Amino acid sequence: MKDILKNGVVLMLYAMVAAAVLGFVYVSTKDAIKNADLSAKFQAMKAVLTDYETGKLMVDEKLIKDKLMNSGEEKVVERTYEGVNGKVILPYYEFNVNGKKIFVLVGAAPGFGGDVKVMASFVKENGKIFLHSIRVLDASQETPGLGAKIMEEGPQKRFSGIPQSGLEKGVVVDKDAKDRSVKNKSNGVVKTSDIMTGATITPRAVANSINIMYSYLKEAVLGGEK
Amino acid sequence: MKENENMAWYTFKKGITSENPTYVQALGMCPTLAVTTAAINGLGMGLAVTVVLTLSNIIVSLIRKAVPKDIRIPIFITVIATFVTMIDLLMHAYTYDLWKSLGIFIPLIVVNCIILGRAEAFASKNPVHYAALDGLGMGIGFTLSLFLLGSIREILGNGSWMGIHLWNFKMFMFILPPGAFITLGFLAAFFNYLKIKKEEAAKAKAKAAKQAQAQKA
């Protein structure tokens, strides 16, 4: 009995020292970690706000930074689109440039091993919305070499510039297209089968998360205005 | 003095060659197989393990006399987990991309059997400088193994090395899970073959020497 007590006390002492050391490291790296997370998000945002045709930034860099800095805590909203359970991760960001409205949203849908997290920019111009471009933020649960290839630029570019007609029909990857003869973005079909050989589930998750973000944008953000 | 130096050199060297954690002792297999889809990931994981292993070996060796025998394993694990969490925080802060690609395998360094194995088998019985050398040697041996495996898998499976594009010939299988097992299996066989050859050569030499002696007599 005495032994157990002694061992318990010794173990507790060690645990306390460990916790103290860790607390110290945590406090001293806290800001750097926050910066690293923010800068990752900033890079992604810069990417989706870069015009995919001209390669120029559509929004002032400083403005992006300001919005990011003052965006507050993240909040997750669960959302379903045609039987797929996904998420929209708030806050969303809104930019007004030359009469255009640009919305940046983050959404997620289940992929192969877990959620695939996608950031997307939607542009509203002359009363019409289109998907500008996307950036996959997290696909770490996907199979390396297969689904995880979605992290590369090539596959992500395939999702750039989907017009409203395509978004209304719902974005699908070419393998899931009901009408195999239609392979264009105005019908919501995105070709990925050639660039992501052997992986359908991950790009499908990206398509789903786009649909979820679009439906959220339509209902919750633009709900009132016409 | 000479002997001491030899001993130190041997303590350091054995982790890289004769007691290589991956190919000889088959320890720490999970990260070995999982993160080696690219050479750079193997290198990053290896270095993270080397740091944790060396530091935990030093601390375990320093406190070895203040550890009651019955609860030594929980204490060693506490020490290791502390360092792993520190590395996790530091990598998150300063090497974000690498941190992201190693994912769940950073917290899992805690249960990497190499680290607890060296703490228990070596550091808890030896003075600090040997413990540090042992940790460093084992860590470097582990890093080299991971780097080799990662390079082979990246070159064959993705046609690139360290992110540099080499050619368009790709065999997906090597990046996928089965490729990890099979490549490691063949590498283990190769190192085993070298070992067997060396032993045979040594045996032949000893035999020749014996015969020569017998002839002399």
Added chain:
Amino acid sequence: MMELVLIIISAMFVNNFVFSRFLGICPYLGVSKKMDSAVGMGMAVIFVMTVSAAIAWFLDKLLINLGLEFLRTIVFILVIAAFVQFIELFIKKNNPNLYDSLGIYLPLITTNCAILGLVVLNSMLKLNFLGAVFHALGASTGFAMALIIFAAIRERLDLYDIPKPFQDLSIALVTAGLLSMAFMGFQGMVK
């Protein structure tokens, strides 16, 4: 309900811990030489993993509420170690027969990365309580299954004439690779 069944099937076959997530490889290679020990280890893992997942779920919530997420790894591993030690003592006292067959595998489980891996995964995937427990059940059953299949193959391998450099570790890894290839056939089964 359907969701829970899917979690189990996906953890057992599609994302099998050994073949696709690479967790628990050490015991997988180490304890698979004999059928009896594979069965014993498999059962021990199923039990420990499921209960640990339940305990860890509550602890995770507690740590998040306290803002101490960075202590996650250290708390989880200590709880698993303490829990394993506790069961060992308990079984030893109350059921010596069970202890004889399972006892030696229990200490090995502490350093089985599958257990800590599952707990960390649960926390990363933000599963709810039932989801976490069912995930553990599926994953551990999948692990036990992989272990038992592998042990059966290895018992046969002993009878064959394998080139010397390939014996033991090497052929075991290549066999595991082939099994893993077979398990890739389950991909896409769960959407």
